[in-house]
Amino acid sequence: MQPGSSDPNALANKVEHIFVLMLENRSLDHMLGFSSLKGKDAETGKETSIHGLAGNESNSYLGTPFKVTPGADISMPLDPLHEFPDVVIQLAGEKATYPPGGPYPPINNSGFVVSYVEAGGGKNPGEIMKCYTPAELPVLNALATNFAVCDSWYSSMPGPTWPNRFFAMAASAGGLDRSPSVEQMVEWESVLGFSFEHGSLFEALEANGRSWRIYRGDRGPLVGGIPIAGALKGIPIADSYRYSEFAADLHKNYSTHFTWIEPNYGSALDDTYKGGTSQHPVDSVTGGERLIKETYEAIRNSPLWEKSLLILTWDEHGGFYDHVPPAEAEKPGDKIVTPGEVNQFGFAFGHYGVRVPAVIVSPYIPAQLIDHRTYDHSSIPATVERVFGFGPLTNRDKIASDVRSLFLSETPEEKPTKLPNPAVSAVADAAAAPEPPSEAKLAEPVGHSNLAGFLHIAMRYELETSPPEQRPAILARVRAINTRAEALAYINDAAVKLDAADRPSM
Numbered sequence: 001m002q003p004g005s006s007d008p009n010a011l012a013n014k015v016e017h018i019f020v021l022m023l024e025n026r027s028l029d030h031m032l033g034f035s036s037l038k039g040k041d042a043e044t045g046k047e048t049s050i051h052g053l054a055g056n057e058s059n060s061y062l063g064t065p066f067k068v069t070p071g072a073d074i075s076m077p078l079d080p081l082h083e084f085p086d087v088v089i090q091l092a093g094e095k096a097t098y099p100p101g102g103p104y105p106p107i108n109n110s111g112f113v114v115s116y117v118e119a120g121g122g123k124n125p126g127e128i129m130k131c132y133t134p135a136e137l138p139v140l141n142a143l144a145t146n147f148a149v150c151d152s153w154y155s156s157m158p159g160p161t162w163p164n165r166f167f168a169m170a171a172s173a174g175g176l177d178r179s180p181s182v183e184q185m186v187e188w189e190s191v192l193g194f195s196f197e198h199g200s201l202f203e204a205l206e207a208n209g210r211s212w213r214i215y216r217g218d219r220g221p222l223v224g225g226i227p228i229a230g231a232l233k234g235i236p237i238a239d240s241y242r243y244s245e246f247a248a249d250l251h252k253n254y255s256t257h258f259t260w261i262e263p264n265y266g267s268a269l270d271d272t273y274k275g276g277t278s279q280h281p282v283d284s285v286t287g288g289e290r291l292i293k294e295t296y297e298a299i300r301n302s303p304l305w306e307k308s309l310l311i312l313t314w315d316e317h318g319g320f321y322d323h324v325p326p327a328e329a330e331k332p333g334d335k336i337v338t339p340g341e342v343n344q345f346g347f348a349f350g351h352y353g354v355r356v357p358a359v360i361v362s363p364y365i366p367a368q369l370i371d372h373r374t375y376d377h378s379s380i381p382a383t384v385e386r387v388f389g390f391g392p393l394t395n396r397d398k399i400a401s402d403v404r405s406l407f408l409s410e411t412p413e414e415k416p417t418k419l420p421n422p423a424v425s426a427v428a429d430a431a432a433a434p435e436p437p438s439e440a441k442l443a444e445p446v447g448h449s450n451l452a453g454f455l456h457i458a459m460r461y462e463l464e465t466s467p468p469e470q471r472p473a474i475l476a477r478v479r480a481i482n483t484r485a486e487a488l489a490y491i492n493d494a495a496v497k498l499d500a501a502d503r504p505s506m
Helices: 008-014 028-032 084-092 112-121 125-129 138-146 161-170 182-191 201-207 243-249 285-300 379-388 395-399 426-430 450-464 468-479 484-500
Strands: 017-023 038-041 047-049 058-061 064-067 148-150 212-216 258-261 308-314 358-361 369-371
Touching: 017 161, 017 285, 017 379, 028 138, 058 112, 058 125, 064 125, 084 112, 112 125, 138 285, 138 358, 161 201, 161 379, 161 450, 182 450, 182 468, 201 212, 201 258, 201 379, 212 243, 243 285, 285 308, 308 379, 379 395, 450 468, 450 484
Parallel strands: 017 258, 017 308, 038 369, 148 369, 212 258
Antiparallel strands: 038 047, 058 064, 148 358, 308 358
16 A cells, blocks of 8 residues: 555554653654665655754854764763753754743754753763764664654654653643642642643543553662653552563553553652663663663564554653754643643743654554654644544644554554664663762752652652541641752652552553
8 A cells, every 4th residue: 555545544443552652852863863764755655764964964152063973972971951941042042032922932943052051061062962873773773664753743842841741641731831840749739630621631531431551660769660640630640550560461461542651760869860761861872772672572572463553752852952943833722720830931832842753663554664744742642532533632632643644554564573682781881870869969959850740749649548638748748848858758758659559460
Protein backbone atom coordinates (compact mmCIF):
# COMPACT_ATOMS: atom_id res chain seq x y z
CA MET A 1 0.00 0.00 0.00
CA GLN A 2 1.33 3.44 -0.91
CA PRO A 3 1.82 6.14 1.71
CA GLY A 4 -1.25 8.29 2.10
CA SER A 5 -3.67 5.60 0.89
CA SER A 6 -4.30 3.81 4.17
CA ASP A 7 -7.70 4.20 5.81
CA PRO A 8 -6.91 5.60 9.28
CA ASN A 9 -10.15 4.21 10.68
CA ALA A 10 -8.87 0.69 10.02
CA LEU A 11 -6.31 1.23 12.79
CA ALA A 12 -9.00 0.73 15.41
CA ASN A 13 -9.29 -2.86 14.23
CA LYS A 14 -5.54 -3.42 14.45
CA VAL A 15 -4.59 -1.72 17.73
CA GLU A 16 -5.78 -2.84 21.13
CA HIS A 17 -2.86 -1.58 23.20
CA ILE A 18 -1.23 1.86 23.06
CA PHE A 19 2.04 2.40 24.93
CA VAL A 20 3.71 5.78 25.50
CA LEU A 21 7.29 6.22 26.69
CA MET A 22 8.27 9.84 27.27
CA LEU A 23 11.89 10.70 28.13
CA GLU A 24 13.40 14.02 29.21
CA ASN A 25 14.85 17.23 27.85
CA ARG A 26 16.37 16.65 24.40
CA SER A 27 15.78 18.49 21.13
CA LEU A 28 15.45 16.80 17.75
CA ASP A 29 18.62 18.37 16.32
CA HIS A 30 20.56 17.39 19.44
CA MET A 31 19.52 13.73 19.12
CA LEU A 32 18.92 13.15 15.39
CA GLY A 33 20.13 16.28 13.58
CA PHE A 34 23.20 14.46 12.24
CA SER A 35 21.45 11.10 11.74
CA SER A 36 21.14 11.55 7.93
CA LEU A 37 18.04 9.35 8.04
CA LYS A 38 16.57 8.75 4.59
CA GLY A 39 13.41 7.03 3.48
CA LYS A 40 9.94 7.61 2.10
CA ASP A 41 7.72 10.56 2.89
CA ALA A 42 4.82 9.24 4.97
CA GLU A 43 2.38 11.53 3.18
CA THR A 44 3.53 11.44 -0.46
CA GLY A 45 5.57 8.24 -0.79
CA LYS A 46 8.44 10.17 -2.38
CA GLU A 47 12.08 9.81 -1.38
CA THR A 48 12.96 12.19 1.43
CA SER A 49 15.32 12.70 4.35
CA ILE A 50 14.95 13.89 7.91
CA HIS A 51 14.83 17.65 8.37
CA GLY A 52 18.09 17.72 10.30
CA LEU A 53 21.28 19.75 10.22
CA ALA A 54 23.38 20.98 7.32
CA GLY A 55 26.31 21.61 9.67
CA ASN A 56 26.57 25.37 9.20
CA GLU A 57 23.86 26.34 11.71
CA SER A 58 25.18 28.51 14.54
CA ASN A 59 24.50 30.81 17.47
CA SER A 60 26.77 33.66 18.57
CA TYR A 61 27.98 34.90 21.91
CA LEU A 62 29.89 38.18 22.28
CA GLY A 63 30.39 38.22 18.53
CA THR A 64 31.82 34.69 18.33
CA PRO A 65 29.82 32.14 16.32
CA PHE A 66 29.42 28.62 17.66
CA LYS A 67 28.42 26.09 15.02
CA VAL A 68 26.60 22.83 15.52
CA THR A 69 29.14 20.02 15.83
CA PRO A 70 28.73 16.25 15.46
CA GLY A 71 29.57 14.35 18.63
CA ALA A 72 28.09 15.03 22.07
CA ASP A 73 29.11 13.94 25.54
CA ILE A 74 27.47 11.13 27.49
CA SER A 75 26.31 13.72 30.01
CA MET A 76 26.34 17.50 30.31
CA PRO A 77 28.51 19.34 32.83
CA LEU A 78 25.44 21.33 33.95
CA ASP A 79 21.71 21.48 33.34
CA PRO A 80 20.82 23.98 30.58
CA LEU A 81 18.09 26.46 31.48
CA HIS A 82 14.62 25.67 30.12
CA GLU A 83 11.99 27.51 32.16
CA PHE A 84 9.58 29.70 30.22
CA PRO A 85 11.68 32.95 30.27
CA ASP A 86 14.80 30.97 29.29
CA VAL A 87 13.09 29.49 26.25
CA VAL A 88 11.97 32.98 25.20
CA ILE A 89 15.66 33.96 25.04
CA GLN A 90 16.66 30.72 23.27
CA LEU A 91 14.03 31.20 20.59
CA ALA A 92 13.91 34.96 20.21
CA GLY A 93 17.35 36.20 21.25
CA GLU A 94 19.24 37.67 24.17
CA LYS A 95 17.03 40.69 24.92
CA ALA A 96 13.69 39.06 24.18
CA THR A 97 10.85 39.11 26.69
CA TYR A 98 7.29 37.84 26.70
CA PRO A 99 4.52 40.32 27.58
CA PRO A 100 1.82 38.60 29.68
CA GLY A 101 -0.91 37.45 27.34
CA GLY A 102 1.39 37.59 24.32
CA PRO A 103 2.13 37.79 21.53
CA TYR A 104 5.24 35.64 21.51
CA PRO A 105 8.23 37.66 20.23
CA PRO A 106 9.60 36.96 16.71
CA ILE A 107 11.56 33.70 16.65
CA ASN A 108 14.98 33.16 15.05
CA ASN A 109 16.44 30.41 17.32
CA SER A 110 19.44 32.62 18.09
CA GLY A 111 19.72 32.55 21.89
CA PHE A 112 20.66 29.00 22.85
CA VAL A 113 24.33 29.78 23.48
CA VAL A 114 23.54 32.97 25.39
CA SER A 115 21.11 31.07 27.59
CA TYR A 116 23.64 28.30 28.21
CA VAL A 117 26.21 30.87 29.33
CA GLU A 118 23.62 32.27 31.74
CA ALA A 119 23.25 28.76 33.16
CA GLY A 120 26.98 28.72 33.96
CA GLY A 121 28.39 27.38 30.70
CA GLY A 122 30.72 30.29 30.00
CA LYS A 123 33.84 28.10 29.91
CA ASN A 124 32.52 26.19 26.91
CA PRO A 125 29.58 28.05 25.32
CA GLY A 126 29.49 25.72 22.32
CA GLU A 127 28.61 22.70 24.48
CA ILE A 128 24.92 23.37 23.89
CA MET A 129 25.45 23.11 20.12
CA LYS A 130 26.89 19.58 20.23
CA CYS A 131 24.70 16.95 18.59
CA TYR A 132 24.93 13.17 18.73
CA THR A 133 26.04 11.02 15.82
CA PRO A 134 24.20 7.79 14.92
CA ALA A 135 27.06 5.75 16.39
CA GLU A 136 26.55 7.45 19.75
CA LEU A 137 22.81 6.65 19.88
CA PRO A 138 22.54 3.27 18.16
CA VAL A 139 19.30 2.27 19.90
CA LEU A 140 17.34 5.39 18.92
CA ASN A 141 18.71 5.37 15.37
CA ALA A 142 17.89 1.68 14.87
CA LEU A 143 14.33 2.25 16.05
CA ALA A 144 13.91 5.30 13.81
CA THR A 145 15.28 3.37 10.83
CA ASN A 146 12.96 0.41 11.30
CA PHE A 147 9.78 2.42 11.86
CA ALA A 148 8.55 6.02 11.43
CA VAL A 149 10.32 9.13 12.66
CA CYS A 150 8.33 12.37 12.98
CA ASP A 151 10.65 15.33 12.39
CA SER A 152 8.04 18.01 13.06
CA TRP A 153 6.91 16.82 16.49
CA TYR A 154 7.01 19.81 18.83
CA SER A 155 6.84 20.10 22.57
CA SER A 156 3.43 21.54 23.34
CA MET A 157 4.60 24.79 24.92
CA PRO A 158 7.95 26.65 25.11
CA GLY A 159 8.78 25.72 28.66
CA PRO A 160 9.72 22.98 31.13
CA THR A 161 8.79 19.39 31.92
CA TRP A 162 5.59 19.61 33.94
CA PRO A 163 3.33 21.59 31.59
CA ASN A 164 4.59 19.65 28.58
CA ARG A 165 3.91 16.29 30.21
CA PHE A 166 0.47 17.56 31.18
CA PHE A 167 -0.27 18.22 27.49
CA ALA A 168 0.53 14.58 26.73
CA MET A 169 -1.90 13.49 29.44
CA ALA A 170 -4.66 16.11 29.04
CA ALA A 171 -4.10 18.12 25.80
CA SER A 172 -3.59 21.11 28.09
CA ALA A 173 -1.26 22.38 30.78
CA GLY A 174 -4.24 23.58 32.81
CA GLY A 175 -2.65 27.03 32.74
CA LEU A 176 0.66 25.91 34.28
CA ASP A 177 3.49 27.74 32.52
CA ARG A 178 6.45 26.92 34.79
CA SER A 179 7.76 24.31 37.21
CA PRO A 180 5.71 24.10 40.42
CA SER A 181 6.54 25.32 43.92
CA VAL A 182 5.80 23.83 47.35
CA GLU A 183 3.19 26.51 48.05
CA GLN A 184 1.41 25.81 44.76
CA MET A 185 1.26 22.07 45.07
CA VAL A 186 -0.17 22.21 48.60
CA GLU A 187 -2.94 24.39 47.17
CA TRP A 188 -3.50 21.83 44.39
CA GLU A 189 -4.75 19.42 47.01
CA SER A 190 -7.77 21.64 47.67
CA VAL A 191 -9.05 20.13 44.40
CA LEU A 192 -7.48 16.70 45.07
CA GLY A 193 -4.57 17.03 42.67
CA PHE A 194 -3.77 19.06 39.58
CA SER A 195 -7.02 19.36 37.66
CA PHE A 196 -8.25 20.21 34.17
CA GLU A 197 -11.60 21.67 33.20
CA HIS A 198 -12.35 18.70 30.95
CA GLY A 199 -10.39 16.11 32.90
CA SER A 200 -7.34 14.09 31.88
CA LEU A 201 -6.90 11.35 29.31
CA PHE A 202 -6.96 8.79 32.12
CA GLU A 203 -10.38 10.04 33.26
CA ALA A 204 -11.65 10.01 29.68
CA LEU A 205 -10.49 6.43 29.20
CA GLU A 206 -12.33 5.32 32.32
CA ALA A 207 -15.48 7.20 31.31
CA ASN A 208 -15.45 5.37 27.99
CA GLY A 209 -14.91 1.89 29.35
CA ARG A 210 -11.19 1.71 28.54
CA SER A 211 -8.45 0.66 30.93
CA TRP A 212 -5.13 2.32 31.68
CA ARG A 213 -1.99 1.58 33.63
CA ILE A 214 1.07 3.56 34.74
CA TYR A 215 4.55 2.06 35.05
CA ARG A 216 7.02 3.99 37.16
CA GLY A 217 10.78 3.68 37.37
CA ASP A 218 11.89 1.42 40.16
CA ARG A 219 12.94 3.38 43.21
CA GLY A 220 16.47 4.56 42.65
CA PRO A 221 18.83 6.95 44.36
CA LEU A 222 17.49 10.22 45.72
CA VAL A 223 13.85 10.29 44.52
CA GLY A 224 14.03 8.23 41.28
CA GLY A 225 10.89 6.21 40.85
CA ILE A 226 7.99 8.59 41.50
CA PRO A 227 5.67 9.06 38.48
CA ILE A 228 4.85 12.63 37.39
CA ALA A 229 1.42 11.37 36.33
CA GLY A 230 0.75 11.02 40.04
CA ALA A 231 0.30 14.79 40.28
CA LEU A 232 -3.03 14.59 38.44
CA LYS A 233 -6.45 14.38 40.02
CA GLY A 234 -7.85 10.88 39.81
CA ILE A 235 -4.48 9.07 39.66
CA PRO A 236 -4.03 6.76 42.68
CA ILE A 237 -0.27 6.57 43.03
CA ALA A 238 -0.52 3.25 44.86
CA ASP A 239 -1.98 1.78 41.66
CA SER A 240 1.20 2.38 39.64
CA TYR A 241 3.47 -0.52 38.75
CA ARG A 242 7.22 -1.02 38.87
CA TYR A 243 8.83 -0.91 35.45
CA SER A 244 10.98 -3.93 36.33
CA GLU A 245 7.80 -6.01 36.05
CA PHE A 246 6.75 -4.59 32.67
CA ALA A 247 8.16 -7.25 30.34
CA ALA A 248 6.81 -10.13 32.42
CA ASP A 249 3.39 -8.47 32.76
CA LEU A 250 2.95 -8.42 28.98
CA HIS A 251 2.92 -12.23 29.03
CA LYS A 252 0.19 -12.39 31.71
CA ASN A 253 -3.03 -11.92 29.76
CA TYR A 254 -2.37 -8.19 29.53
CA SER A 255 -5.63 -6.44 28.63
CA THR A 256 -4.84 -2.77 29.37
CA HIS A 257 -5.73 -0.40 26.56
CA PHE A 258 -3.42 2.54 27.40
CA THR A 259 -0.07 2.22 29.16
CA TRP A 260 1.90 5.27 30.28
CA ILE A 261 5.57 4.50 31.03
CA GLU A 262 7.72 6.86 33.09
CA PRO A 263 11.49 6.59 33.45
CA ASN A 264 13.40 6.61 36.70
CA TYR A 265 14.25 10.27 37.23
CA GLY A 266 17.37 9.64 39.29
CA SER A 267 18.54 12.30 41.71
CA ALA A 268 16.08 15.18 41.51
CA LEU A 269 17.30 16.42 44.86
CA ASP A 270 20.36 18.16 43.41
CA ASP A 271 18.98 18.79 39.91
CA THR A 272 21.43 16.32 38.33
CA TYR A 273 18.95 13.42 37.84
CA LYS A 274 21.97 11.12 37.82
CA GLY A 275 21.43 7.40 38.16
CA GLY A 276 18.16 7.45 36.27
CA THR A 277 16.87 6.39 32.86
CA SER A 278 15.22 9.64 31.73
CA GLN A 279 18.14 11.09 29.68
CA HIS A 280 18.04 14.30 31.67
CA PRO A 281 21.13 16.22 30.46
CA VAL A 282 23.42 15.83 33.49
CA ASP A 283 22.60 12.13 33.71
CA SER A 284 24.05 9.57 31.33
CA VAL A 285 22.27 9.33 27.99
CA THR A 286 22.91 5.59 28.21
CA GLY A 287 20.20 4.90 30.80
CA GLY A 288 17.55 6.18 28.41
CA GLU A 289 19.00 4.18 25.51
CA ARG A 290 18.69 1.06 27.65
CA LEU A 291 15.13 1.95 28.62
CA ILE A 292 14.13 2.41 24.97
CA LYS A 293 15.69 -0.92 24.06
CA GLU A 294 14.05 -2.76 26.98
CA THR A 295 10.62 -1.26 26.29
CA TYR A 296 10.68 -2.02 22.58
CA GLU A 297 11.97 -5.57 23.05
CA ALA A 298 9.40 -6.28 25.78
CA ILE A 299 6.53 -5.30 23.47
CA ARG A 300 8.07 -6.79 20.31
CA ASN A 301 8.57 -10.19 21.93
CA SER A 302 5.22 -10.33 23.70
CA PRO A 303 1.91 -11.87 22.58
CA LEU A 304 0.57 -8.30 22.17
CA TRP A 305 2.97 -7.21 19.43
CA GLU A 306 0.63 -7.38 16.43
CA LYS A 307 -2.04 -5.40 18.30
CA SER A 308 0.24 -2.74 19.79
CA LEU A 309 1.34 0.83 19.09
CA LEU A 310 4.32 2.43 20.85
CA ILE A 311 4.87 6.20 20.83
CA LEU A 312 8.37 7.27 21.91
CA THR A 313 9.10 10.94 22.48
CA TRP A 314 10.75 13.49 24.81
CA ASP A 315 8.84 16.01 26.93
CA GLU A 316 10.77 19.15 25.91
CA HIS A 317 14.09 20.26 24.48
CA GLY A 318 15.90 20.91 27.76
CA GLY A 319 17.68 24.01 26.43
CA PHE A 320 19.44 22.17 23.58
CA TYR A 321 19.73 23.79 20.17
CA ASP A 322 17.24 23.17 17.40
CA HIS A 323 17.22 25.16 14.17
CA VAL A 324 13.51 25.00 13.27
CA PRO A 325 11.35 27.88 14.57
CA PRO A 326 8.22 26.54 16.28
CA ALA A 327 4.96 27.94 14.92
CA GLU A 328 1.78 29.27 16.46
CA ALA A 329 -0.50 26.60 17.92
CA GLU A 330 -4.18 26.15 18.66
CA LYS A 331 -4.96 27.34 22.19
CA PRO A 332 -6.51 24.58 24.34
CA GLY A 333 -9.38 26.91 25.21
CA ASP A 334 -10.03 25.44 28.65
CA LYS A 335 -10.33 27.36 31.90
CA ILE A 336 -7.83 27.23 34.75
CA VAL A 337 -9.42 25.24 37.57
CA THR A 338 -6.38 24.51 39.76
CA PRO A 339 -5.58 27.13 42.43
CA GLY A 340 -2.14 28.50 43.20
CA GLU A 341 -1.36 31.14 40.54
CA VAL A 342 -0.31 28.47 38.07
CA ASN A 343 -0.19 30.92 35.13
CA GLN A 344 2.69 33.00 36.43
CA PHE A 345 3.95 34.39 33.12
CA GLY A 346 0.55 34.90 31.54
CA PHE A 347 1.32 32.51 28.68
CA ALA A 348 -1.74 31.99 26.51
CA PHE A 349 -0.55 28.61 25.09
CA GLY A 350 -0.86 29.78 21.52
CA HIS A 351 2.63 28.68 20.51
CA TYR A 352 4.44 25.37 20.26
CA GLY A 353 7.72 24.71 22.02
CA VAL A 354 10.93 23.41 20.45
CA ARG A 355 11.04 20.24 18.30
CA VAL A 356 11.71 16.95 20.06
CA PRO A 357 12.38 13.47 18.64
CA ALA A 358 9.42 11.15 18.12
CA VAL A 359 9.40 7.58 16.79
CA ILE A 360 6.19 5.67 16.13
CA VAL A 361 6.39 1.88 16.39
CA SER A 362 4.04 -0.80 15.08
CA PRO A 363 4.36 -3.90 12.89
CA TYR A 364 2.04 -2.14 10.42
CA ILE A 365 4.46 0.79 9.95
CA PRO A 366 7.02 0.36 7.13
CA ALA A 367 10.70 0.83 7.78
CA GLN A 368 12.43 4.09 6.86
CA LEU A 369 9.28 6.16 6.99
CA ILE A 370 9.72 9.90 7.61
CA ASP A 371 6.77 12.08 8.51
CA HIS A 372 7.12 15.86 8.02
CA ARG A 373 3.61 16.71 9.21
CA THR A 374 3.17 18.77 12.38
CA TYR A 375 2.54 17.00 15.68
CA ASP A 376 2.79 17.96 19.33
CA HIS A 377 2.20 16.09 22.59
CA SER A 378 -1.54 16.63 22.15
CA SER A 379 -1.22 14.12 19.32
CA ILE A 380 -0.97 11.44 22.02
CA PRO A 381 -4.48 11.98 23.44
CA ALA A 382 -5.72 12.67 19.89
CA THR A 383 -4.46 9.24 18.79
CA VAL A 384 -5.87 7.46 21.83
CA GLU A 385 -9.26 9.16 21.44
CA ARG A 386 -9.60 8.35 17.76
CA VAL A 387 -8.41 4.76 18.08
CA PHE A 388 -10.73 3.97 20.97
CA GLY A 389 -13.65 6.07 19.74
CA PHE A 390 -14.26 9.01 22.05
CA GLY A 391 -14.10 12.78 21.73
CA PRO A 392 -11.38 15.38 22.41
CA LEU A 393 -10.55 17.04 25.71
CA THR A 394 -9.64 20.51 24.41
CA ASN A 395 -9.36 22.52 21.22
CA ARG A 396 -5.70 21.43 20.93
CA ASP A 397 -6.28 17.69 20.60
CA LYS A 398 -9.42 18.37 18.58
CA ILE A 399 -7.27 19.66 15.70
CA ALA A 400 -4.02 17.76 16.46
CA SER A 401 -2.66 15.25 13.97
CA ASP A 402 -2.76 11.64 15.11
CA VAL A 403 -0.48 8.81 13.98
CA ARG A 404 -3.09 6.50 12.41
CA SER A 405 -2.05 7.42 8.88
CA LEU A 406 1.39 5.86 9.49
CA PHE A 407 -0.19 2.41 9.46
CA LEU A 408 0.50 1.69 5.80
CA SER A 409 1.05 -2.06 5.68
CA GLU A 410 -1.89 -4.37 5.12
CA THR A 411 -0.22 -7.13 7.13
CA PRO A 412 2.35 -7.07 9.95
CA GLU A 413 5.90 -6.55 8.69
CA GLU A 414 8.87 -8.47 10.02
CA LYS A 415 10.68 -6.31 12.57
CA PRO A 416 13.83 -6.88 14.62
CA THR A 417 13.37 -8.77 17.87
CA LYS A 418 16.37 -6.98 19.36
CA LEU A 419 17.91 -3.53 19.07
CA PRO A 420 21.64 -2.77 19.37
CA ASN A 421 23.18 -2.22 22.77
CA PRO A 422 23.92 1.35 23.87
CA ALA A 423 27.32 2.56 22.72
CA VAL A 424 29.12 3.52 25.89
CA SER A 425 31.75 1.96 28.09
CA ALA A 426 31.05 0.94 31.66
CA VAL A 427 33.67 3.44 32.81
CA ALA A 428 31.94 6.33 31.07
CA ASP A 429 28.55 5.24 32.34
CA ALA A 430 29.85 5.02 35.90
CA ALA A 431 31.03 8.61 35.65
CA ALA A 432 27.40 9.68 35.53
CA ALA A 433 26.49 7.86 38.75
CA PRO A 434 24.87 10.01 41.46
CA GLU A 435 26.91 11.39 44.30
CA PRO A 436 25.68 12.49 47.73
CA PRO A 437 24.66 16.16 47.47
CA SER A 438 26.76 18.69 49.32
CA GLU A 439 25.61 20.30 52.55
CA ALA A 440 25.31 23.58 50.68
CA LYS A 441 22.98 21.98 48.14
CA LEU A 442 20.89 20.35 50.86
CA ALA A 443 20.47 23.73 52.53
CA GLU A 444 19.06 25.37 49.38
CA PRO A 445 15.34 26.21 49.26
CA VAL A 446 13.17 23.98 47.09
CA GLY A 447 11.71 26.92 45.12
CA HIS A 448 10.03 26.36 41.73
CA SER A 449 11.50 23.05 40.62
CA ASN A 450 10.92 19.47 39.60
CA LEU A 451 11.76 18.58 43.20
CA ALA A 452 8.70 20.51 44.38
CA GLY A 453 6.61 18.50 41.95
CA PHE A 454 7.97 15.19 43.23
CA LEU A 455 7.33 16.39 46.78
CA HIS A 456 3.71 16.98 45.79
CA ILE A 457 3.36 13.44 44.45
CA ALA A 458 4.89 11.97 47.60
CA MET A 459 2.43 14.01 49.66
CA ARG A 460 -0.47 12.75 47.52
CA TYR A 461 0.58 9.18 48.19
CA GLU A 462 0.64 9.79 51.94
CA LEU A 463 -2.76 11.48 51.76
CA GLU A 464 -4.36 8.62 49.85
CA THR A 465 -2.99 5.97 52.23
CA SER A 466 -3.68 7.77 55.51
CA PRO A 467 -6.90 8.21 57.52
CA PRO A 468 -8.85 11.39 56.55
CA GLU A 469 -8.36 12.92 59.99
CA GLN A 470 -4.59 13.04 59.35
CA ARG A 471 -4.98 15.16 56.21
CA PRO A 472 -4.56 18.61 57.92
CA ALA A 473 -1.37 17.51 59.68
CA ILE A 474 0.12 16.10 56.46
CA LEU A 475 -0.59 19.28 54.54
CA ALA A 476 0.84 21.39 57.34
CA ARG A 477 4.03 19.31 57.47
CA VAL A 478 4.62 19.65 53.76
CA ARG A 479 3.75 23.36 53.76
CA ALA A 480 6.53 23.86 56.32
CA ILE A 481 9.19 22.22 54.12
CA ASN A 482 11.73 24.74 52.90
CA THR A 483 15.06 23.08 52.14
CA ARG A 484 16.06 20.32 49.78
CA ALA A 485 17.16 18.22 52.76
CA GLU A 486 13.68 18.44 54.28
CA ALA A 487 12.11 17.54 50.94
CA LEU A 488 14.44 14.56 50.53
CA ALA A 489 13.56 13.16 53.94
CA TYR A 490 9.85 13.39 53.21
CA ILE A 491 10.05 11.97 49.67
CA ASN A 492 12.23 9.03 50.68
CA ASP A 493 9.80 8.11 53.46
CA ALA A 494 6.95 8.11 50.93
CA ALA A 495 8.96 6.13 48.36
CA VAL A 496 9.77 3.41 50.87
CA LYS A 497 6.07 3.14 51.77
CA LEU A 498 5.13 3.01 48.09
CA ASP A 499 7.53 0.15 47.39
CA ALA A 500 6.39 -1.73 50.48
CA ALA A 501 2.76 -1.41 49.40
CA ASP A 502 3.26 -2.39 45.75
CA ARG A 503 0.19 -3.99 44.26
CA PRO A 504 0.82 -7.38 42.65
CA SER A 505 1.28 -7.49 38.91
CA MET A 506 -1.54 -8.87 36.82
